[in-house]
Amino acid sequence: MIQYRLSQKFPHDSFLQVEILIKPTKADFEVKLPDWRPGRYQLGNFSKYLRNFNAFDKNEEPLNFKKTNRNTWLIHCEDEECIIRYEIYTSIIDGGSTFVDEEHWYLNFINCMIYQADDMKQVHKVHLDIPNDWEIACGLKKEGKELVADSFYELVDSPALVSNKLQHLEYRVQETNFHLWFRGNADLKNKNQILDDFKKFTAYQIETMGEFESKDYHFLFQIPDEKAYHGVEHLNSTCIVLGPAKEFNSETFYNNFLGISSHELFHYWNIIRIRPEEMYPYNFDKENYFITGYVAEGVTTYYGDLFLVRSGVKDLDWYIDELNILFKRHFENYGRFNTSVAESSWDLWLDGYEAGIPHRKVSIYVKGALIALILDLKIILESNGEKSLDDVMRKLWTDFYKKDKGYSSEDYLKTAEEVIGYELTDYLNKFITGCEPVENELKILLDQFGFEMELKANENSITHHLGLKINEETVISIAPDSPAEKAFRIGDKLIGINKQKFEEIQDVIHFEEETSYSFQFFRNNNLREVTIKTENGGFYSRYILKGNNDIKEDEKIMRKKWLNV
Ligand SMILES: [Zn+2]
Structure with a gap:
């Protein structure tokens, strides 16, 4: 058993004091702090928030130790017990952080608890030094102010919110x-x-x-x-x-x-239990590369909204709006022509949670949800409404999680093929490992559920005609192969069009096709001028989804099977 005690020297302070009682498995043993946290597939380097690491024997005599890499300490201890103390700096509240102050503790153990690398499956007990009237909200077993986990995996997948408020x-x-x-x-x-x-x-x-x-x-x-x-x-x-x-x-x-x-x-269900084989179990010590982010996050994004409409919490109009938000995010991203969703998943560890360089990649959430939608509609149509993506997810549950194993991208596809009854190689090549546009397939499928997809020009005239996205006066995005690409770079600050003040003209100017316009702008504080000729426009346009007013009877039946409306 490994025992932790968490306390605060000064309740108003940002530091959390951690004390660990550990039984060494050998005289020279390693302890580690996780380097990333499940849910965010990129290195978190949590050790940078840790200071004053020290180790002692049971008589409080200091022990020799050395740091062998950014998150590993090698301790020499000939005693049967070893005490480790350190402090964790907490300053951010987000979905995966740890934060302590005098009003509450928010504990994500993954970023503050050191573990014994060769014995992660022992019982982990955490004692919280908190005021008596504080409540502990946490999925772990509780014994007074103590939390008990059967393994390090359980501990770090069980955050706690603690307060009297x-x-x-x-x-x-x-x-x-x-x-x-x-x-x-x-x-x-x-x-x-x-x-x-x-x-x-x-x-x-x-x-x-x-x-x-x-x-x-x-x-x-x-x-x-x-x-x-x-x-x-x-x-x-x-x-x-x-x-x-x-x-x-x-x-x-x-x-x-x-x-x-x-x-x-x-x-x-999806990722906590039905989990990619690359993370079954999690290795907290290094990157866990996987290409099935389109299942873990794409399918989940798709279902998160779908369940709200199917359960009657939200109505059809709301659901159409949600799909249109996904469409906007997908179709206004030229990265969809450059990187597949499988490759974008792999690259989560590189820059998956930031905007990244322009038009390089797709979102596993957005494109993942759209290709989950394609697969769901295909299955519903093929089975005449008898089956759906639900069957694929249930089958993954019984065939993988229940058999205590993770799934691969091949397993996911094979499971879907068993449900739909034919090979999905085309779907794989086009939409998972390829960059084929999704709109053609979506149009054909959605039509059979009484929905129409319409191409809509970008509302902003400069964006539509020149391929230039501007925030206030600053260039924030440039469409590939656009007139703007020939003249601008990200960060340029526009001050005029045809020598008229930009802020006054930007909302009223009406661009003509095949016409030249002069732009005055600053680049690195240098005033510049350029003349650009418009072409046919159509940059940053997107598809929008609409329900057909004259929906046919068979479409109505299929829509009911899909959305329960
Ligand atoms: Zn998610």
Whole structure:
């Protein structure tokens, strides 16, 4: 057993003091701090937040140790027990961070707990030195102020929210108690609505997947006063940071609140349990490259929204709007011609969570969701509504998770092929490992459910005609093969068009095709002028989805099978 004690020397301070009692397996043994956290597939280098590492024997005599790489310490201890002490600096609240102050502790053990590299499956106990009136919201077993995990894997996949100011709602679906914990200034005046909606999508998800293994599940909500949107899935809980608190009861906030919660809950099955083989189990010591981000995040993004409409929490118009948001993000990204979703998944470890260089890659969330949509519609049509992507996910659950193994990209495709009844090589080559446009396939499929896809020009005249996206006066994006590409670079600051002040003319100017315009702008504080000739325009256009007004009877039936509306 490994025992941790967490305390704060000064409750107002940003540092968390950690003490660990460990039983060395040999005289020279290694301890490590994880280098990344599940849910964010890039190195986190958490050791940079750690200071004052020291090791002692049971008589408090200092032990020799050395750091052998950025997150590993080699300790020499001939005693049967070793004490390790260090401090962790906490300053950020996001979906995966640790934060302590005098009002609450928000603990993601993955970024602050050192582990014994050769014995991760022992019992891990954590004692929290907290005031007596603080409540602990956490998926782990609790004994007073102590949390107990059966392994390091369980410990770090079970974050905790601890405070005497938590608001708590609870509902039950089948055999499971679902807890909603709120930290921050969330006004829960509509709690009946919240409980109603959560109950509906939870029940629908469990019914769809057929099984929920945990007796308790915890939604841990941080509701900061600032704008925030971030969620991370865990073993039997999720951390969701959503702000600003003052907008908690606005329609947009509430829809985001439902959307992110439904998404994170579906991760209970998809990735927490149905997991890529490359991460089964997780290796916290290095990159865990995998190409199936389109399943882990794409399918989850698709289902997060889909479950809200299928369970009756949201209506069809809302769902169409959500698909249009995905369309906008996908079709305005020229990276879709350059990098496949499989390669973009691999590159998560490179720059998956930042904008990255222009038009290099696609989002595993966005393109992943669109190709999940394609697959779902194909299966529904092929089986005449008898089957769907649900069957693929259920089959992955029984064939992989239940057999205690992870799946590969081939396994996913093979499972889908077994459900649909024909080979999906074409789907794989075009949409997973290839960069074929998705719109042609989507148009044909959606038409059979009574939906139309229409190409819509970008609303901004400069963007549409020149291929230039501007924020205030600064160039932020340039379309490949556009007139703008010949003259501008990111960061240029526009001050005039045809010698008229840019800020006055930008919203009223009407560009003609095949016409020359002069642009005055600053590049690195140097005034420049360039003449650009427009062509046919059409840059940054996107498809929009519309429901057909004169929907046919057979389309109505298929739509019902797909969306339950
Ligand atoms: Zn996710």
